[in-house]
Amino acid sequence: MIKPVDTDAQDAADVEDIALEVFIQALRLRHGYDFSGYSRASLKRRVVELSRKFGVERLGDLIPSTLYEPELMREIVSHLSVPVSSLFRDPEVFLRLRDDVMPMLASWPRINIWLAGCAYGEEVYSLAILLAEAGLTQRSQIYATDFNDHALERAAEGIFNRQNLPEYRNNYRESGGQGRLSDYYHTRYELLRMRRELLERVVFAHHNLVTDGVFAEAHLIMCRNVLIYFTQPLKDRVLELFADSLVRGGFLVLGNKETLSASSRVADRFELVSAADRIYRLKRDAA
The missing domain is CATH 1.10.155 (Chemotaxis Receptor Methyltransferase Cher; domain 1)
Structure with a gap:
């Protein structure tokens, strides 16, 4: 019927x-x-x-x-x-960055890092800690961007909920943390605030991936769990923007549900570093 x-x-x-x-x-x-x-x-x-x-x-x-x-x-x-993140979210990615990418970044006299779609800043502080433990802070500049001005303000404050500390500590340990996470924050009441020294080499700026152009010449670009909200034509546009923003041999880190494989316009410009961690490297002879 x-x-x-x-x-x-x-x-x-x-x-x-x-x-x-x-x-x-x-x-x-x-x-x-x-x-x-x-x-x-x-x-x-x-x-x-x-x-x-x-x-x-x-x-x-x-x-x-x-x-x-x-x-x-x-x-x-x-x-x-919808900014969503955590300190050292997906710790295996940060472990790979610590072990395999940071030593390569160290070969450059100056390191520019573009963290696109930084949300409330958890990845900004995670990356700042990673650079500090690799001894690269003074040679590095982190550009943390988002089109959400409220999120940028929150990120610059570096204040997070204290109840997330067990998760943060576990992520830090699993990412190969070399000390104590408590060295990088102080607590008061139900909040924790990241130490201001971590922002010594960080610039927060408004940037819209949909409409804006190249932001900086970068040696590492991290943009995780942003492209999943885009249609394929917009993904292609943003990935081309990243390829044009990277120095030859620079690294691109995407989210665990994102890949270059569907973007024929840029896929051949990159080589795979880690499929599991969605880490790519711009070929030195990329057109």
């Missing part, structure tokens, strides 16, 4: 999809934030959550606020960017 199609439900779903596209255009035309290259499924989930947070039932009801209430943009962008 053929079940009748619920045309009302289908029409409502179609209207919500149209509303999502209008919302995306409103963000771009009114405020310059371009989410058009983001995966629609993940973006729609976040916009639905945002509409509930603002107390509206339909996606389209967000559009007037987007157009006429610019003071809400900070909150909107903060919600849509």
Whole structure:
């Protein structure tokens, strides 16, 4: 027996999809934030959550606020960017960086590192600790960027929840930590604050991977768990940006669900360093 199609439900779903596209255009035309290259499924989930947070039932009801209430943009962008991380998240990646990549970076007299999509800064401090323990701090410069200004402010503060300490300590040990993680932070009440010395060679800056160009000539670029939210054309664009930003022989680190293999435009410019850890190296003869 053929079940009748619920045309009302289908029409409502179609209207919500149209509303999502209008919302995306409103963000771009009114405020310059371009989410058009983001995966629609993940973006729609976040916009639905945002509409509930603002107390509206339909996606389209967000559009007037987007157009006429610019003071809400900070909150909107903060919600849509979904910054999620941890100190030494995926410790096996940092162990590989410590053992295999840092010795190669040490061959350069000056080391520029671009941490793209730095979120709340956990990876910034993890990388600063790694450089300190490799004796490379004074030769290094970390550029930590994000398009979410609220996240950048949080990252610069370096304040995290103390209840995450067991996870942080375990990650640090598994990443090959050479001392005590407590050497790099101090606690007060339910918070921990990373030591300000770790920011000695760090610059935080606004940069939008969707619309902006080359940020710096880098020897190492880390951009983990950002590309998973992008459509393939936008992934290709960003990966080309990274390839153009790296020095010959420079390293690129992606997230554990991200790969270069689907991007034919840049894949042949890199050689694989570690498949498990998603670490690549720009070929010295890359065009």
